[in-house]
Amino acid sequence: MTSFRPVIALSRGLEVLRVINQERQSTVGSLHKATGLNKATIVRMLETLEHEGYVMRRTEPASYAPTGRALLLSAGYDEPTWIGGIAEPILNKFRKQIHWPSDIAVLDQESMVIAHTTRVDGSLLFSRPPGFRFPVLGTSMGRAYLAFCEPAEQERIAARLALSPEPWNDLARNPDKLAKTLRTIRKAGFAVMDDSYSRSIFGGAVWALGVPVALPNRLFGSMNVMMLREAVTPEDGIRRFVPQMKKVASALAEALGAKLAAPGTSSLRRK
Numbered sequence: 576m577t578s579f580r581p582v583i584a585l586s587r588g589l590e591v592l593r594v595i596n597q598e599r600q601s602t603v604g605s606l607h608k609a610t611g612l613n614k615a616t617i618v619r620m621l622e623t624l625e626h627e628g629y630v631m632r633r634t635e636p637a638s639y640a641p642t643g644r645a646l647l648l649s650a651g652y653d654e655p656t657w658i659g660g661i662a663e664p665i666l667n668k669f670r671k672q673i674h675w676p677s678d679i680a681v682l683d684q685e686s687m688v689i690a691h692t693t694r695v696d697g698s699l700l701f702s703r704p705p706g707f708r709f710p711v712l713g714t715s716m717g718r719a720y721l722a723f724c725e726p727a728e729q730e731r732i733a734a735r736l737a738l739s740p741e742p743w744n745d746l747a748r749n750p751d752k753l754a755k756t757l758r759t760i761r762k763a764g765f766a767v768m769d770d771s772y773s774r775s776i777f778g779g780a781v782w783a784l785g786v787p788v789a790l791p792n793r794l795f796g797s798m799n800v801m802m803l804r805e806a807v808t809p810e811d812g813i814r815r816f817v818p819q820m821k822k823v824a825s826a827l828a829e830a831l832g833a834k835l836a837a838p839g840t841s842s843l844r845r846k
Contacts, residue, residue: 587612591620595630596645599731600638654681658795659691659705661830666693666798669823673800673816675807678703679788679827680716681796682724685735687717690796712736713743713772715765715785716797722760723787724794729757742771765817767809780804784812786824790832798824 587610594609595601601609606617621639624630628644662679669677670693678694680687686708694703703709711717711732721729736747746753760766768783785799800816807815 587616588620588623591617592624592629592641592645595624595639596641600633600640602636602638655683655688655690655705657834658831659689661834662691662798662827665823665827665830666691669693669819673819675800675802675816677798677800677823678716679796679798680709680720682711682720682732683708685711685732685739687711687714687720687797694801710736710739710741710743710772712746713741713769713776714799715768715783716799717785718756718760718766718769719785719787719797719799720794722757722766723789723797742775743769764821765813773804782809782812784816784820786817786820788824788827788831790828793828793832793835795828795831798827 590610591606591612594606598605598609603614603617603621606612606621607614610617612620621630621632625632625639628642629648630639630645631642632639658679658681666677666679676692676694678689678692680689682688687710689703689705689707689709691705692703709717711721721732724732733747733750733753736744739747746756764786766785768781768785770779773779773782780803781801782804783799783801785797787797788795798820800812800820802812
């Protein structure tokens with residue numbers, strides 16, 4: 576219990592900023608709907624946040640968006656680090672069982688970021704250290720994440736990806752095809768690396784399977800298994816590895832959920 580009453584104005588300002596950050600582009604009306612605050616209060620909060628440099632006002636359409644300064648508020652929080660630390664022993668054990676490398680990754684803006692990898696140092700094809708960023712729609716992990724995230728988040732991610740010229744982002748420019756692809760992935764419970772990405776990055780020599788790492792109420796990220804095409808065909812890989820991957824992903828999600836539920840870890844929680 577705190578020793579003082581919360582500063583209501585600060586609480587309201589933080590809630591407005593949280594919604595703007597979530598919506599990416601907000602209006603007074605959308606903020607009113609999301610927060611329940613009256614519009615006059617919202618306008619005062621917006622003007623204060625704009626004065627302090629955390630939001631910017633746009634005229635066409637009339638709206639507010641977060642600025643780069645808003646990123647400073649999360650400078651002390653590093654989701655890939657704590658997720659990677661918990662995933663390390665689980666994925667290392669899995670690597671010994673299947674003899675192919677795995678990663679776990681989280682979403683950051685319009686890219687996936689590796690939190691932990693079991694790839695062997697020195698391999699040119701598999702060299703992707705923690706912190707490495709890679710595309711959502713080109714990769715099995717990105718596709719698995721997108722298929723299992725909430726519809727509103729799917730729409731926001733797809734809208735950003737549609738602006739990028741890479742061939743694997745063509746899917747984002749075809750909403751009907753994207754929706755069908757994501758439904759297929761969700762039904763199967765796994766995704767496969769896009770062929771155009773494999774050809775562009777690995778010369779077609781590498782392919783991968785990805786599954787979500789999720790609890791019923793929380794999507795943490797996704798994990799993969801990467802293989803050489805000449806050694807493991809997609810048909811054989813799906814048959815051999817997908818059931819094991821789903822079990823490992825479930826264990827990862829349970830371990831991450833337990834960490835969040837532990838005392839003293841409130842700074843790791845996010846909505």
